[in-house]
Amino acid sequence: MLVEKVPITAWLLVVLVFFVASRLHRPKKSLDILPKVRAEDEPRCLDSEVPFVGHAYNYLTQGPAYLYRLWKQSEEAIFTLKVLNKSVYVFADPEALQAAEKHYKTIINDQLFVEGTSQLFLWSKRQQEIALIHINNPHSAVPSLLKTVRPALRDSLRPGMNLDEIGFRYQKEFGRHVNALAAAGPEKIQLWNWIRTTMTLGAGLATFGSKHPFVTNPSLQADFWAVEKENLKLIFYPFASLVLRKGFKARQRVLRAMSEYTDGGGIEDASSFVRAYHKVLEQYNLTNEELGSFDATVLTAFIGSLIPLGFWVVLFILARPDLLATIRAEVDQCVRPPPSTGRSTSVDMDQLRNNCPVLYASVREASRIAMQAPLFRTVTEDTRIALPSRGETYLLKKGSLAMIAVSCVHGNEKAWGPDIYSFDEKRFLPRNGAASAEVHEGEQIAKADPDIARPVHFDAFTRSAFTPFASGVHLCPGRHYAQSVIMTTVAMFVTSFDVTPLENDGIVIPPMKPELGLGSAKPTHDVGLLVNRRVGFEDVQWGLEGSS
Numbered sequence: 009m010l011v012e013k014v015p016i017t018a019w020l021l022v023v024l025v026f027f028v029a030s031r032l033h034r035p036k037k038s039l040d041i042l043p044k045v046r047a048e049d050e051p052r053c054l055d056s057e058v059p060f061v062g063h064a065y066n067y068l069t070q071g072p073a074y075l076y077r078l079w080k081q082s083e084e085a086i087f088t089l090k091v092l093n094k095s096v097y098v099f100a101d102p103e104a105l106q107a108a109e110k111h112y113k114t115i116i117n118d119q120l121f122v123e124g125t126s127q128l129f130l131w132s133k134r135q136q137e138i139a140l141i142h143i144n145n146p147h148s149a150v151p152s153l154l155k156t157v158r159p160a161l162r163d164s165l166r167p168g169m170n171l172d173e174i175g176f177r178y179q180k181e182f183g184r185h186v187n188a189l190a191a192a193g194p195e196k197i198q199l200w201n202w203i204r205t206t207m208t209l210g211a212g213l214a215t216f217g218s219k220h221p222f223v224t225n226p227s228l229q230a231d232f233w234a235v236e237k238e239n240l241k242l243i244f245y246p247f248a249s250l251v252l253r254k255g256f257k258a259r260q261r262v263l264r265a266m267s268e269y270t271d272g273g274g275i276e277d278a279s280s281f282v283r284a285y286h287k288v289l290e291q292y293n294l295t296n297e298e299l300g301s302f303d304a305t306v307l308t309a310f311i312g313s314l315i316p317l318g319f320w321v322v323l324f325i326l327a328r329p330d331l332l333a334t335i336r337a338e339v340d341q342c343v344r345p346p347p348s349t350g351r352s353t354s355v356d357m358d359q360l361r362n363n364c365p366v367l368y369a370s371v372r373e374a375s376r377i378a379m380q381a382p383l384f385r386t387v388t389e390d391t392r393i394a395l396p397s398r399g400e401t402y403l404l405k406k407g408s409l410a411m412i413a414v415s416c417v418h419g420n421e422k423a424w425g426p427d428i429y430s431f432d433e434k435r436f437l438p439r440n441g442a443a444s445a446e447v448h449e450g451e452q453i454a455k456a457d458p459d460i461a462r463p464v465h466f467d468a469f470t471r472s473a474f475t476p477f478a479s480g481v482h483l484c485p486g487r488h489y490a491q492s493v494i495m496t497t498v499a500m501f502v503t504s505f506d507v508t509p510l511e512n513d514g515i516v517i518p519p520m521k522p523e524l525g526l527g528s529a530k531p532t533h534d535v536g537l538l539v540n541r542r543v544g545f546e547d548v549q550w551g552l553e554g555s556s
């Protein structure tokens with residue numbers, strides 16, 4: 009009887025649990041190489057009602073909120089969960105997170121990253137080997153792909169001309185969609201669907217150029233999002249071609265299109281960012297299929313976080329008339345030339361970055377709420393972790409898994425105050441500085457701090473509790489790109505349109521779907537809006553004359 013009551017998805021999850029667990033469970037070669045440690049040295053182990061797989065099942069069914077609940081119950085900065093008798097260390101406190109980042113040489117993400125993306129985008133054996141040479145064969149004459157590509161990614165995504173070029177191209181493409189919306193009168197949209205489509209096209213074109221498959225074959229977008237939706241299942245489920253037919257076929261089409269993009273010289277019109285890492289990849293003589301799977305990996309790495317976050321920022325602002333008015337007042341100053349009939353206009357991105365503190369704070373607050381998925385690491389050597397404020401030291405055992413529990417640090421009430429689930433941009437406005445919503449006439453507005461990942465006006469503890477873009481050596485190199493694209497999206501949308509919800513009296517924020525492993529949370533359902541041109545913006549045409 010019990011069996012009948014359990015939905016099929018739950019059984020599939022149990023299969024998934026065993027797969028996750030079996031990846032953790034590596035055979036021991038001999039007793040000599042077992043770490044000689046006492047079990048009590050590990051962070052406190054939290055029991056589960058169901059032995060062996062209870063924690064994994066709970067995580068897979070409840071998501072990052074499960075880690076948050078365990079942390080609140082135990083109040084441990086780091087705790088251990090046993091999955092098939094293997095240790096999974098959960099870093100739940102900002103100080104613990106910093107400690108983990110200090111040990112970046114033995115608590116690493118490279119192996120899991122390569123294993124995961126290889127499964128998802130079918131990296132070849134050779135691709136996997138050269139990506140992990142620095143770990144598996146450190147004396148090899150061939151430089152590791154991850155080691156050579158990283159500096160190229162970081163350099164080409166720094167603020168400057170390269171990033172401005174991406175920003176211009178994004179603004180031009182996104183502007184085209186804004187110009188078309190409600191141009192002939194009020195129009196109904198589903199906001200998540202609209203934002204997802206237009207931002208995906210904008211980011212695809214700005215990054216990969218006019219020959220990107222999203223541009224040349226827009227139906228491929230749906231395939232991409234189908235893969236994104238099934239990403240963890242595609243990584244872990246056996247027989248994906250049978251049990252995940254839709255995602256499996258969609259992945260085939262995405263990979264074929266990305267390979268054809270390289271084959272057809274699409275790279276020539278790509279941004280400096282893509283050209284920079286392709287240049288580095290030349291030394292490995294990868295096939296077009298291998299290059300295509302690498303491009304698909306890069307695309308997923310940023311689109312899965314960027315676009316849902318863009319949606320949440322727009323929605324949180326639209327849902328609060330007071331905030332909308334403040335942000336419009338900020339953004340209206342950044343529109344050049346001021347809107348008037350028959351002339352094209354644009355957003356001045358420097359002004360946007362530097363003179364819109366409330367918009368900037370809103371992007372940060374939305375990323376605190378929407379980025380909840382943990383970051384995964386493996387422990388490659390026995391590692392002692394010290395937490396000075398608690399006077400504690402723990403041993404982390406080689407071969408274990410570690411999870412940076414972003415849901416716990418982003419929900420830390422000591423850092424963020426009460427009511428951590430509600431959107432409050434004031435959390436990110438300097439408390440005593442001038443750059444706040446309460447700025448009075450004539451007061452100087454402080455220049456925005458330039459790095460979205462580091463709100464410099466916070467004390468060290470609160471700064472460590474803000475980690476949507478990770479930190480230390482893992483700090484996301486695309487964060488400036490993300491900031492620029494999201495702020496441009498919000499600026500153009502909220503200045504151009506007035507909206508009214510299709511249902512309910514006010515805009516209701518939908519719940520967030522728990523995101524287990526990759527990207528920011530997506531809405532559980534869409535939000536229907538009636539969109540109308542804002543008074544004064546009826547005939548405005550967004551465009552950047554002279555830019556390519």
Ligand code: HEM
Nearest residue numbers: 117158310313314317383476477478482484485486489490
């Ligand atoms: C809102 C948007 C974004 C968020 C929240 C985000 C978040 C993150 C996080 C948390 C990591 C670290 C992962 C880990 O340590 O396991 C990361 C890494 C990375 N991100 Fe982003 N990201 C965003 C946008 C972008 C964009 C737009 C790009 C590129 C155009 C990008 C490129 C990368 C790359 C290449 C890495 C790997 C860095 C390395 O391992 O050295 N990201 N991102």
